[in-house]
Amino acid sequence: MDKTTEFINSMICKQKFGDEKMEIYAKEHYVPIVRKDTANLLRILVSAVKPKNILEIGTAIGYSGKIMLQAYKLAHLTTLEIDYDRLQLAKSNLSRFHKRIDFHLCDAGDYLLNCDKKFDFVFLDGAKAQYLSYLPSIMNVLNDGAMFVADNVLQDGMTAGEVPTKHKLESTIDRMHKFLDMICKSKNLQTTILPIGDGVSISIFNSNIS
Ligand SMILES: C[S@@+](CC[C@H](N)C(=O)[O-])C[C@H]1O[C@@H](n2cnc3c(N)ncnc32)[C@H](O)[C@@H]1O
Helix, strand or coil, X not given: CCHHHHHHHHHHCCCCCCCHHHHHHXXXXXXXXXXXXXXXXXXXXXXXXXXXXXXXXXXXXXXXXHHHHHHCCCCEEEEEECCHHHHHHHHXXXXXXXXXXXXXXXXXXXXXXXXXXXXXXXXXXXXXXXXXXXXXXXXXXXXXXXXXXXXXXXXXXXCCCCCCXXXXXXXXXXXXXXXXXXXXXXXXXXXXXXXXXXXXXXXXXXXXXX
């Protein structure tokens, strides 16, 4: 972690949101969850956008889901997870929010292909190699003006070539380039990429531009 990130984390850690238990569990059990600075960004984005309907791709144990539900009290969360045990744990961790959540034990790709709902905010944090293949379906579930946020787009420096790509991740990095290229070129999306956490892309969907 560089000094600037360390400094930012030391500052944002001063705000306590009661997420520490889940953070410790995730660390001890090697469950990947959003990094501290990304969690903080997500909280700010949801507070500002005030989305009624949020779609999260990749629930894990419910850490980022809790952050988003806390950030806007009227938000409803639809969250997708392929791992049974993780989803069970998420249900338990988010028990006090149950009325505001639809949990789906599913393959996100299948869910997206058959989804007939629209969302005001989509948080993509599932399998990184699938971001590109999910993109057309995600575009179909965005309401006009919706925010689309994707985590881990910089892949620990490998996407930008700052760090050599590990052999087993070559295909993932190649697809991540194509994903970023598409969201940046799309006429229906206004996109920025921030070097926060492991890299976050933020896009706003506008259906009227073709
Ligand atoms: C990075 S974790 C999500 C972390 C969570 N958003 C958080 O920050 O608290 C990614 C999750 O996506 C799930 N996942 C991977 N492939 C999936 C798929 N095809 N469909 C649904 N979930 C999937 C994994 O099991 C994992 O729990």
